[in-house]
Amino acid sequence: MPRLPIPAGMSDAAGRSPLAQGALLALATAALLLAPFLVDALLGRAWVRVLDLVMLYTMLALGLNIVVGFAGLLDLGYIAFFAVGAYLYALCASPHFGLHLPFWLLLPAAALVAGLFGMLLGAPTLKLRGDYLAIVTLGFGEIIRIFLNNMNAPFNLTNGPQGITMIRPIEVAGVSMAKAHAIGPLSIPSLYNYYYLFLVLTLLVVFVSARLQHSRVGRAWVAIREDESAARASGVNTRNLKLLAFAMGASFGGIAGSLYASFQGFVSPESFGLMESIMVLCMVVLGGMGHIRGVVLGAALLVTLPEALRYIGPLQRWLFGQVHIEPSDLRLLLFGVALVVVMRWRPAGLWPSAIRHREFAAARATADNAVTGHRTGGSADAGSAP
């Protein structure tokens, strides 16, 4: 897994010796560095693009993970921050306003502006919980999209539904990501460039997430998620920490958005609809809310699966002689089914964090022994009463 060996004690849990850890790290580094070459050779250039998108969505999902996974604030309008980052980059590095600000300036700016938006939209929702929060954030997300769609008049800020085109590709230290470069005998195509850039930034996001998780701030977030009143009673300033979660999550989204804009070269409001928010949420939830590796897995799965679904068209033709259901129509349907199924049978996600795992196991054990009734709580299974 793309993971830096930071949180002390994490890898010890698996009981590996330092040598084995070192070997594993070397192996992972090699795999990550060689990934585009391997994927290109085995599956084709189109899949390198998919690889790039996996990185992009991993950043996005890890941002949402801070809000939903750590702090337990169900944000259904998260894609708005992705949009803010994307539009910021698009406006400042395209012929639309004739601005061509450099990447190293725009990336932090996108994080900052999106973070501000996160606080701005988070502030009115501080007192709301659960489903109300979900609906209000959903509303904010839609409002931002509607504005993007309509702010072409009287002053043409966003160019309306057509979106903004000809966005300048990223240039790092004079090296354009959009061109192939030769390093010795190797030719590094554009998609590879993006891969390495995104990889570095994704690792950075993973690093920041992991550090936050195992810190005073991360613990306070989880406390808020678990029981807000108890968190307050423990001295946690829930208002500030929620705002911080909104801001941090949004700034990750903003970073991912600005990268997306330059990668695609084009942004339009339809890329930032509710379904996109839900897809990112799926990545977080299916992977394992609050668990960084789980979220990375979720993002990887949900980006690659729709690509794999393309093969369903030919499969149908081969099986039934014709295409009954368009593969693209199946994508969201399967997401929906996955959400229901996972919530029913694996509510902690496909790859839950160790403590959730332990807790579920422990809960089962106590239930089996029927030592105490502390878990039966208010459920009282009313339906089975005579």
Added chain:
Amino acid sequence: MNVGPEPLLRVHGISKAFGGVQALSGVSLEIARRSIYGLIGPNGAGKTTLFNVITGFIAPDAGTCTLDGRRLTGEPVHRVVQLGVARTFQNIRLFHQMSALENVMVGMHARSTAGALGAVLRTRRVRDEEARMEAAAHALLERVSIAAHADAPSGSLPYGLQRRLEIARALASSPKLIALDEPAAGMNASETASLRELIDALREDGTTVLLIEHDVRLVMGLCDRVAVLDHGQLIAEGVPAAVQSDPAVIEAYLGAPAAPVATAVR
């Protein structure tokens, strides 16, 4: 009487109404330093409301609470904790998916400072603070005799230990006053006995304890002073023996027909 010249907590003229129900009317009391103070009364008497007012969860309509001369009323809950009042809950509220140790470390939130930037950069100061907190949390778990379960998810602990863990979490904020909401509820005799020892030990260490309890015997045996609430009013206050023989108290407990439903005031 024997209340010292400078009480730790001073509750003055607290009133609170919910809708049409007057939950508290003009309640005043003082809690001396290093004492165990009991708050009792029939269901619906306003105990929990008063408790929530003192700990900052409910803003009173009138009156003030001061701790060591500093005003608590009007401060948000986390500030109240910072000023030195920690609490537990009647229905235990732990962070179930965190380990016992982490629960206690959350309790130290008000006494630590690392922010997001510090967490990411892991400066020396942050590392030191983290190490200090972990050691202190271990010591607290030791204190309430659940050190063996430090890494267990708190939700998996048996009931009695969850109560202790909640007390440890409250102690983690180094409170001057710890407020316990029916800590013996649902405990068996031996659990109650060891809880009693724990509370006694807290006072020995210089912490002041405020106790709401249904178990009148526990309160009378443990507390230095007791206040009795009925229908939102303070009807008696004093040392346990005096309160026990107070006719108003006897009437409140025995004379009143079926007590009104508690949930009306909660």
Added chain:
Amino acid sequence: MLGSIYALVALGYTMVYGILGLINFAHGEVVMIGAMIAISVIVAIGTGSGLPAPAVMIAGIAVAIPACMLLGALLERIAYRPLRDAPRLTALISAIGMSIVLQNVAMIVWGRQYISFPPLLPNEPHAVLGATVTGTQVLIVALTVVLMGALLLLVHRTRLGRAMRATSQSPALAGLMGVNVDRIIMFTFMIGSALAAVAGVMIAGYYGQAHYHMGFMLGLKAFTAAVLGGIGNISGAMLGGLALGVIESLGAGYIGALTGGFLGSHYQDVFAFAVLIVVLVFRPSGLLGERVAERA
């Protein structure tokens, strides 16, 4: 007009919320499916037989209602019942999943295009007291009034209604008193879905078309209406629906003037959200609600 449709849909939200304390995220999709089924039936009958228009119309509704009730029951059984004791977030996500499933099944079955509603309804305008109304509009309002009256009777005057009210107060206690809580919750979903079916037919008739995506916006607005009126409160849902309809049409009409031409009527949808956010932030109990909107 729209207000009465919002009100009907809002009832579904409010009833489920009242009894489970959860938002039925897939309710808008039930409305959409109701509309789709009714149109399919109407088109199927209408082309061949020489039946009179009202009969065809009634046949469409008559099929849509039980179909939606079944759907509501399924929804409850699949997405809600197994998760009743789980954290709220879990049930919420599961409901979002169901909503996506229904939307995409509808898309696969009925296609991505707008489906037009056969011109069965009287659409010639009449002048009444200076305003122009069409037969459809009168029909919508009349039907809404009748249905709401029936619902109020059901909730306040029947055994089933009493059991529903008891369950919403305390499921555990109602269970002890001999109420079959599972059945009551399922009934609640079914009644809400029946109303949704009617609302679906109405809105398809009103706009003359239906689309697999129509449930989302409609559901959201109806939810807003429910919150505006005070969620969990049946009369509140009716009032909220009507109020939102008025706010929206006035808002869309005057937004240009209000903002000096900066914002146009295509911001109409923003109104529902703005109302929702303002209400939730400043008066979470809504216009008629007494209970605090948030239950931990």
